[in-house]
Amino acid sequence: MKKERKLLDQLRDKIITKGYSRATEKTYVHWNKAFILFHNKRHPADMGKEEIETFLTYLAVEKNVSPTTQNQAFNAILFLYREVLGIDTADWNIRALRAKRKEHLPVVLTKEEVKAIIYHMNGIYKLMLELLYGCGLRVNELLRLRIKDIDFGFGNLYVWDSKSQKDRIVPLPKKIEEDLKIHIEHVHRIHEEDLSRGFGYIDLPHGLERKYPNAHREFKWQYLFPMKNLSTDPRSGRVMRHHILPTTFGRNIKRAVQKAKIPKKVSAHTFRHSYATHMLQAGIDIRTIQELLGHKDISTTMIYTHIVRSLSQENIKSPLDF
Template identity: 60%
Template sequence: MEVKKKLLDVVRDKIRVKHYSLSTEKTYIHWIKSYILFQDKKHPIDMGKVEIEQYLTSLAVKKRVSPTTQNQAFSALLFLYKEVLGVDMSEWNIQALRAQTRKHIPTVLTKEEVQDVIENTNGVYNLVVSLMYGCGLRMKEVLNLRVKDIDFGFDKIYIWDSKSLKDRTIPLPQKLKNRLLVQVEEILKLHKQDLKDGFGSVYMPYAFEKKYPQANRETKWQFLFPMSKVSKDPRSGTIRRHHIHEKTLGRNIKQASLKANINKRVTSHIFRHSYATHLLQAGIDIRTIGELLGHRSIETTMIYTHVVSQINKNKVLSPLDF
């Protein structure tokens, strides 16, 4: 007798078939479970427009979540109904009370502050942070880089299928070229030892694992910034070497900013903001900056014109200083 799968297990299977990231899987499962519990454990197939609106409104009014968080929850429910339950929501016209949107001007560091933070990072994290600032990369983009993504011949870095689903190339910072060559050499040694120890496979994106079953043991597919130890893959259970953990990188950035006495909230994303702002100050046109950042719309990039505008306002003297 075939045992019927639980709904959340079916959701997980569908997410994995579509090759979504592990973080997306955890996020979607969280919001779908929250939605079901909010509606007294009713099955989603027996609920619809009204129940979704009640839940999303509750997130905004009672939980006071951010617009981004509310959108995240809505995306999870869209996935549940469309991809898992096969329900067409196009005519539902969800009208939940939206979380209040605030436009924040990004915090940026001066060139000197960036340098101070970088100088206070140790080991491989120094190179990671330097690359984040030097190329304007998101944390996930820099950590997901593989050996093959660094083109030393044409001095380019390839970013594949990033957040905006828009592949792009970025100029390789010449100041980091030799250090990256050394990093690749270290990976070659590490990978050789892993193979000798009976490991050496790496997580492969999308359907590459099935299409090219031997590719996961090739050096070019190894992560550019691997963990110091092999670990168990949470999905497959395979013992392999993954990239540096996001929390570990974040912790190193925080410690470096404290050592540098930077009295700003320094996160991994601040280096991306600083990259864009400094390029704009140097006279690089906004459209080029948007392409380098991988933005879908120029409107997203325009926020940095406001940052520069604020910086220029700071040059206006107070009457006390006349």
């Protein structure tokens, strides 16, 4: 008799079948494991609405998590019930004490500060940062770019399956077009070498490998910013060239910020905030910026109008200067 797979393994299987990312897999497994341990290892099938509410309230009150983190945990648990256990939660009307949203103005760099940080970036990481800032990308959007997503003919960059599940097109910075072309030629040589050694495999999004069985070795599907070394994919066990890791990119940004002597708390996402602010300062309308950033709701984009307003206070003086 075949032994039934463990619940969290079933969860992993369902996530992979749905075509979700490795990051989503790790997140969903983490929160469901935490949910089960919180309730003394009771099986989720023996729990329900009340236990979910208790756990979510605990996250808000005791762990003081952000609303985003609490929603992440909530979605992970609902996925387990609906997709793995086959339990309909539509009528549960789950009510937990919600984590309070803290309104913070994001850190924004001046154009001169952006240039200074880019100047102190080295090698491929400089081009990555220029593209990140120049297109207003999220970090994961940058790292998941494929060769095919760069369109020199129309001067565009294509972002697929973004955080908002909304595809979008953004203008490609003309300043870095030649550098990008040289880089892509370099990536092509690496891919040709990988193929000659029997490698060259790349993972495809959303089960496209079944639809296009030969696409996983085509150059156009290769990552734009691949790692230096081959690695084993934890899901398939295949040896492949994954994209550069966010931690590696983040360390290089931190080092450049220190060299540029900029006393601000800067992360990769700071450049997306700076992109939006600088676009607004240049007179680009808020709706266009919303489209370029891929925001679902205009209210998310409106935060940058507050930033620009607070930065434009030449006529307001401190009483110390009266």
